[in-house]
Amino acid sequence: MLDGNTFLVCDDTGDIDASRKVPTGLFSYDTRFLSNWRLSINGERLHALSVDDVRYFETRFFLVPGEPTHYVDAKVSVIRNRTIGGSFTEDLAVLNHADHEVDLTVRLDMASDFADIFEIKNPQSKKATVSATVEEKKLRLRYRRDRFHRETVISTSADAQIDSGGMTFRIRVPGQSEWQTQLRVQTLVLGAHERDFRDSLELRHVRNPDELDEQLREWMAAAPRLSCDSLDIVSTYRRSLADLAALRYSSITMAAELVAAGLPWFMTVFGRDSIFTCLQALPFTPQLTPTTLGTLAYGQGSRIDDFRDEEPGKILHELRYGESAGFAEQSHSPYYGAADSTPLFVILLDEYERWTGDDTLVRAYEFEARAALSWIDTYGDLLDTGYIWYQTRNPDTGLANQCWKDSWDSISYRDGRLPPFPRATCEQQGYAYDAKMRGARLARLYWNDPAFAERLEREAAELKDRFNREFWIADGEYYALALDADGGQVDALSSNIGHLLWSGIVDESRAGRIAELLLGDRLFSGWGVRTLATDCARYNPVGYHVGTVWPFDNSIIAWGLWRYGYRREAATICEAMFDAARHFQGRLPEAFAGYPRVRTRSPVQYPTACSPQAWSAGTPLLLLRVMLGLEPHDEHLIIDPEVPAGIGRVELLDIPGRWGKIDALGRSRTPDDDSEQATSRNGAGALTEGRRGA
Amino acid sequence: MSAIAEFFVGLGPRGRSLLPPRVHGTLRIDLVDQDCTSHWYVDMTAADRVLVTRDSRPADAVLTTTHRLLERLVCGDQSAIAALLRNEATFAGDTRLILAFRRFFPSPAGTRDPREVARQHALHGQAWRERLQTRIS
Numbered sequence: 147m148l149d150g151n152t153f154l155v156c157d158d159t160g161d162i163d164a165s166r167k168v169p170t171g172l173f174s175y176d177t178r179f180l181s182n183w184r185l186s187i188n189g190e191r192l193h194a195l196s197v198d199d200v201r202y203f204e205t206r207f208f209l210v211p212g213e214p215t216h217y218v219d220a221k222v223s224v225i226r227n228r229t230i231g232g233s234f235t236e237d238l239a240v241l242n243h244a245d246h247e248v249d250l251t252v253r254l255d256m257a258s259d260f261a262d263i264f265e266i267k268n269p270q271s272k273k274a275t276v277s278a279t280v281e282e283k284k285l286r287l288r289y290r291r292d293r294f295h296r297e298t299v300i301s302t303s304a305d306a307q308i309d310s311g312g313m314t315f316r317i318r319v320p321g322q323s324e325w326q327t328q329l330r331v332q333t334l335v336l337g338a339h340e341r342d343f344r345d346s347l348e349l350r351h352v353r354n355p356d357e358l359d360e361q362l363r364e365w366m367a368a369a370p371r372l373s374c375d376s377l378d379i380v381s382t383y384r385r386s387l388a389d390l391a392a393l394r395y396s397s398i399t400m401a402a403e404l405v406a407a408g409l410p411w412f413m414t415v416f417g418r419d420s421i422f423t424c425l426q427a428l429p430f431t432p433q434l435t436p437t438t439l440g441t442l443a444y445g446q447g448s449r450i451d452d453f454r455d456e457e458p459g460k461i462l463h464e465l466r467y468g469e470s471a472g473f474a475e476q477s478h479s480p481y482y483g484a485a486d487s488t489p490l491f492v493i494l495l496d497e498y499e500r501w502t503g504d505d506t507l508v509r510a511y512e513f514e515a516r517a518a519l520s521w522i523d524t525y526g527d528l529l530d531t532g533y534i535w536y537q538t539r540n541p542d543t544g545l546a547n548q549c550w551k552d553s554w555d556s557i558s559y560r561d562g563r564l565p566p567f568p569r570a571t572c573e574q575q576g577y578a579y580d581a582k583m584r585g586a587r588l589a590r591l592y593w594n595d596p597a598f599a600e601r602l603e604r605e606a607a608e609l610k611d612r613f614n615r616e617f618w619i620a621d622g623e624y625y626a627l628a629l630d631a632d633g634g635q636v637d638a639l640s641s642n643i644g645h646l647l648w649s650g651i652v653d654e655s656r657a658g659r660i661a662e663l664l665l666g667d668r669l670f671s672g673w674g675v676r677t678l679a680t681d682c683a684r685y686n687p688v689g690y691h692v693g694t695v696w697p698f699d700n701s702i703i704a705w706g707l708w709r710y711g712y713r714r715e716a717a718t719i720c721e722a723m724f725d726a727a728r729h730f731q732g733r734l735p736e737a738f739a740g741y742p743r744v745r746t747r748s749p750v751q752y753p754t755a756c757s758p759q760a761w762s763a764g765t766p767l768l769l770l771r772v773m774l775g776l777e778p779h780d781e782h783l784i785i786d787p788e789v790p791a792g793i794g795r796v797e798l799l800d801i802p803g804r805w806g807k808i809d810a811l812g813r814s815r816t817p818d819d820d821s822e823q824a825t826s827r828n829g830a831g832a833l834t835e836g837r838r839g840a
Numbered sequence: 841m842s843a844i845a846e847f848f849v850g851l852g853p854r855g856r857s858l859l860p861p862r863v864h865g866t867l868r869i870d871l872v873d874q875d876c877t878s879h880w881y882v883d884m885t886a887a888d889r890v891l892v893t894r895d896s897r898p899a900d901a902v903l904t905t906t907h908r909l910l911e912r913l914v915c916g917d918q919s920a921i922a923a924l925l926r927n928e929a930t931f932a933g934d935t936r937l938i939l940a941f942r943r944f945f946p947s948p949a950g951t952r953d954p955r956e957v958a959r960q961h962a963l964h965g966q967a968w969r970e971r972l973q974t975r976i977s
Contacts, residue, residue: 293927338904338930444936448858448943449916450951457954465921472926479922513860528955529964539954568958616972631962633971 176468182257202392260289278310375794385732417487426764459521489581496584503804537568556691562683565630576649582606639679647706672743687740698761713788721790787812847914855890868899901933
């Protein structure tokens with residue numbers, strides 16, 4: 147249950163019983179505000195009959211006292227209805243089903259450890275203590291370290307005996323009747339004059355459920371409507387839109403809505419994740435992009451700071467709001483340890499303009515985009531070789547691998563050895579190429595600088611040429627995962643080669659071979675493309691970046707295959723992903739296991755995968771774009787569908803963009819289509835509708 | 841001249857060149873030390889330079905902190921955002937101006953160019969390329 151970066155993780159009775167290692171609790175701004183929230187009646191814990199996830203910000207629990215073996219006899223039951231919207235509210239009702247009155251003791255234990263999200267991942271002791279104050283119908287829990295100040299304020303509408311560890315309600319409920327109280331939990335981040343900092347900034351942070359409901363309706367209504375023979379795809383689409391809505395939160399910089407990366411560990415701004423999510427969602431929810439670009443532009447690096455891996459022009463990797471960032475125990479204030487978010491920033495800026503025609507924005511961020519392009523050739527090129535390299539300058543808390551596969555063992559040779567630093571991964575060179583090509587377009591059309599455009603195009607051509615000579619592994623016939631600092635190729639076969647297609651850096655003559663590898667047994671599991679090929683020493687079907695299948699990765703690969711004209715291969719990935727989504731009730735997780743599909747009836751979930759996660763929620767959207775073959779071209783939208791066999795008809799209505807709104811229709815090939823193909827290029831069911839409502 | 845005064849005097853035209861042209865507004869810095877408050881008023885509205893005075897006029901954004909912290913910010917020793925997160929500095933008004941103002945702060949003293957450091961420890965440039973060519977041919 148979540149609303150932006152405030153979220154609640156609890157057990158199936160609605161209780162929170164957090165040991166430090168278990169990430170249950172009420173969280174906001176990277177701090178746990180409730181670590182204990184335990185209900186009992188007459189000293190007995192409760193048992194869940196059912197849980198109803200009403201909306202993403204509302205859940206209802208139906209409970210009875212005691213263990214499952216004796217609830218048959220329950221004369222009392224409990225309904226906890228809770229909502230999150232700025233604050234957390236629980237409506238607690240105790241129902242007496244007997245025909246006579248009963249006296250009950252309802253107890254709610256309450257506590258907060260104010261743990262920083264990083265302390266839950268890596269437990270350590272708090273630097274200050276928590277105090278509790280009992281007030282009129284309120285319990286106030288307070289954490290103070292120097293001037294760092296967080297409070298949880300819990301209030302009750304009904305009378306209670308309040309102590310420092312919770313509230314006790316001694317109640318008398320008449321027969322066939324009920325007792326109720328409303329508990330409200332405020333999470334305060336206190337700044338100047340002991341006011342919540344959001345009040346000083348006029349950030350609207352309290353959204354009540356009715357407002358949230360209305361916003362969700364508007365959000366869904368603004369997105370294109372999908373009509374499809376496959377009801378599973380329709381429900382996956384709607385699930386994705388609702389998850390993206392839930393992950394939105396207010397950017398402090400822009401006072402507008404941003405998407406957080408994922409629950410529970412990543413409820414914050416990530417440069418890379420935010421950019422990819424916006425790219426995936428552009429045809430559907432373009433309104434997410436300006437806030438993301440703005441937040442990243444204002445947070446752009448401006449100096450050299452080794453602790454934060456910051457350099458001038460670099461786009462941030464991660465911003466955290468918690469105690470460990472403030473006191474520099476972690477480097478996320480913000481942290482800049484990503485070598486790809488900077489070119490990706492330029493790519494998103496250009497893609498956004500292509501869809502929306504919003505040239506004001508590309509002019510407004512010219513300064514930052516130029517600084518980003520300059521970073522690629524200066525600080526990005528650590529070893530003066532014409533490539534982007536990375537190596538952290540913060541060995542304690544910095545990231546070793548500053549690419550999307552950011553776990554420690556993700557970049558390896560085929561035999562399993564790990565390369566020395568710095569490292570230059572292949573997909574980052576692809577992004578650099580694409581950023582230069584797109585930067586050239588922006589310079590020519592909007593920045594009035596044709597000389598800069600020519601320079602960027604020349605540099606891009608040189609990069610492509612160099613890359614195709616130096617990353618290509620002749621005997622394996624694929625691109626190396628990376629180059630190392632000793633002048634060696636990191637020769638593992640990985641999904642990264644799919645991103646190269648998306649970037650356009652692959653020589654036409656080699657694209658067929660790359661497509662063949664991506665869909666071959668070593669990489670393709672049947673459910674999707676694995677992060678690492680099965681013949682690599684570190685391959686592990688349940689290894690985070692060394693064998694699992696990442697939906698986001700697959701969506702970019704499908705887009706890449708489509709770009710080079712491998713439509714059927716792209717459609718195969720789309721079909722596999724939508725099949726997988728069905729097994730996850732329409733919500734693709736961050737990653738799932740890389741076992742061959744023939745061995746598993748359904749995709750196997752990766753143990754600690756985040757869900758919902760923004761770029762997984764964005765995946766079905768990008769796959770729909772790929773299946774329908776949507777590509778903006780000048781003032782028009784090109785629609786050139788290739789719908790996988792068995793999906794049937796797919797109609798996406800009211801796609802927003804510079805053309806106004808347009809509909810796209812596609813359907814799967816049938817045997818008849820194949821025989822017609824000789825006479826009609828669009829025989830595969832490419833029904834293209836003209837402009838409308840522009 | 842104190843480090844703080846030197847920092848503000850040095851802004852001028854150079855300060856403007858560090859800012860995106862779109863950034864336009866005024867920022868007041870209130871330094872509260874015991875019972876005495878002093879002000880720096882940073883006018884970022886002109887196209888060619890940043891103007892700094894000691895005015896206490898209303899501004900689009902206000903950053904409140906201490907003399908001691910500002911001294912550490914202007915020498916690059918501290919991060920402004922980390923200071924805000926731990927509430928050692930607070931702000932009100934347009935957040936974008938405070939983030940823009942952050943662009944004026946220098947690197948921590950003694951910081952070396954990361955390229956220089958990396959190239960000291962690893963092959964680079966032409967030597968790296970020659971090694972690569974030998975290894976892949």
